Amino acid sequence: MDLRDSPEEAAFRKEVVEVIEKEAPKIERGTRIEETLARSGEWFKKLAERGWNAPAWPKEYGGAGMSVMQQFIFNEEMAIHRAPRPIHLIIGLGMAGPTIIVHGTEEQKKKWLPGMLAGTDIWCQGYSEPEAGSDLASLRTRAVKDGDDYVLNGQKIWTTIAHVAKWMICLARTDPDAPKHRGITYFVVDMKTPGIEVRPLTNMVGTHEFNEVFFDNVRVPKENVIGEENRGWYAGVTTLDFERSSVGSAIGMKQEVEEMIDYAREHADEGTSTLKTNPMLRYELADRMVEAEVGGMLSYRIASLQGRGLIPNYEASSLKFYSAELHQRIAHTQLKVLGTYGQLERGCDLAPHRGRWCFTYLRSVGYTIEAGTSEIQRNIVATRGLGLPRD
Numbered sequence: 001m002d003l004r005d006s007p008e009e010a011a012f013r014k015e016v017v018e019v020i021e022k023e024a025p026k027i028e029r030g031t032r033i034e035e036t037l038a039r040s041g042e043w044f045k046k047l048a049e050r051g052w053n054a055p056a057w058p059k060e061y062g063g064a065g066m067s068v069m070q071q072f073i074f075n076e077e078m079a080i081h082r083a084p085r086p087i088h089l090i091i092g093l094g095m096a097g098p099t100i101i102v103h104g105t106e107e108q109k110k111k112w113l114p115g116m117l118a119g120t121d122i123w124c125q126g127y128s129e130p131e132a133g134s135d136l137a138s139l140r141t142r143a144v145k146d147g148d149d150y151v152l153n154g155q156k157i158w159t160t161i162a163h164v165a166k167w168m169i170c171l172a173r174t175d176p177d178a179p180k181h182r183g184i185t186y187f188v189v190d191m192k193t194p195g196i197e198v199r200p201l202t203n204m205v206g207t208h209e210f211n212e213v214f215f216d217n218v219r220v221p222k223e224n225v226i227g228e229e230n231r232g233w234y235a236g237v238t239t240l241d242f243e244r245s246s247v248g249s250a251i252g253m254k255q256e257v258e259e260m261i262d263y264a265r266e267h268a269d270e271g272t273s274t275l276k277t278n279p280m281l282r283y284e285l286a287d288r289m290v291e292a293e294v295g296g297m298l299s300y301r302i303a304s305l306q307g308r309g310l311i312p313n314y315e316a317s318s319l320k321f322y323s324a325e326l327h328q329r330i331a332h333t334q335l336k337v338l339g340t341y342g343q344l345e346r347g348c349d350l351a352p353h354r355g356r357w358c359f360t361y362l363r364s365v366g367y368t369i370e371a372g373t374s375e376i377q378r379n380i381v382a383t384r385g386l387g388l389p390r391d
């Protein structure tokens with residue numbers, strides 16, 4: 001694999017860098033997400049005008065129609081320059097939108113894609129249930145046909161940003177007698193529909209990201225079914241494929257490690273760095289740097305496969321669990337660098353990095369759970385990658 005840019009790729013990279021340097025707001029790391037989003041409104045409009053908030057979508061649907069390598073370059077430069085991205089739109093732009101482009105009708109595309117692109121509509125993902133996470137096909141939320149509607153009853157859990165979402169992509173059981181993967185239908189649910197109750201769940205960092213969502217006789221028009229009745233599993237898996245094939249994080253992790261090394265060195269004579277008092281720390285820092293480089297190579301591999309028209313499968317799973325676990329190891333090392341100062345949380349004046357490392361340490365616990373646990377990703381690598389038997 002040739003890691004150098006072709007002349008066209010180099011020109012595209014230059015264009016992306018110029019736009020970012022001219023237009024993107026400079027926001028210090030550690031700034032809270034709410035503040036970052038509030039200060040990025042004009043920048044997000046500029047991204048939308050260029051189709052850059054949906055780089056992979058075809059131009060006919062308002063995206064940028066970028067090739068796989070262009071997307072890779074775009075993601076890389078956005079990460080290198082720490083340009084804010086509209087992460088509150090990620091479920092719409094990165095998951096629901098691409099699924100509707102693949103499985104939806106023209107009317108559905110016209111109805112839902114513009115609001116995602118304009119940034120007016122926030123989407124959430126109603127997949128997980130109390131008894132259905134890793135084994136998602138066991139989901140029990142029922143949808144019963146009644147005239148031109150389906151009537152939904154049941155419960156979703158861990159539904160990120162459901163409290164601000166306008167729409168939900170939702171899997172529900174339409175045929176309880178069919179084999180479990182074949183009785184599921186994929187719906188788009190208007191979150192304002194009577195009968196929906198959203199209850200907040202506060203995570204261990206103390207923030208309200210996810211929720212429980214209850215359906216009590218919620219009527220969903222049949223026009224909101226994506227694909228065919230009882231074939232929702234296949235559209236649902238398309239959404240998961242889009243969710244897992246992210247390539248931006250490797251750069252972010254390398255930056256984290258570089259920043260941590262700089263910090264440890266620069267503060268070595270102060271109490272806020274343990275570099276001189278913990279001789280083993282330098283080995284750990286070196287390990288993190290090597291691992292971050294490996295993460296970068298794994299993401300190049302995914303981009304290279306996609307660039308050749310292949311669909312990454314177990315390779316995407318390896319990258320998902322490798323990145324999630326590396327992120328956790330980086331967070332552990334960051335707290336070791338800070339020593340006792342690492343316990344100071346956001347809001348405390350003495351907290352190094354405004355408490356960002358402490359926050360990430362706690363928040364990173366979820367990284368190996370969200371979007372499919374590390375065990376499930378390893379099962380995929382074992383069976384599809386290594387050809388091992390299922391049990």
Ligand SMILES: Cc1cc2nc3c(=O)[nH]c(=O)nc-3n(C[C@H](O)[C@H](O)[C@H](O)COP(=O)(O)OP(=O)(O)OC[C@H]3O[C@@H](n4cnc5c(N)ncnc54)[C@H](O)[C@@H]3O)c2cc1C
Nearest residue numbers: 125126127128133134158159160366369370371372373375
């Ligand atoms: C921060 C965060 C945000 C989330 N956001 C959303 C969201 O927006 N929408 C949504 O629908 N869901 C969301 N989820 C839910 C997430 O997808 C599930 O938590 C995840 O799929 C695991 O399911 P579970 O929690 O039911 O755990 P379980 O499936 O009960 O797993 C429990 C443990 O058993 C292990 N395990 C289970 N099956 C196997 C197996 N076959 N082999 C080996 N080990 C196994 C798991 O790895 C895990 O360690 C979110 C989760 C988190 C943490």
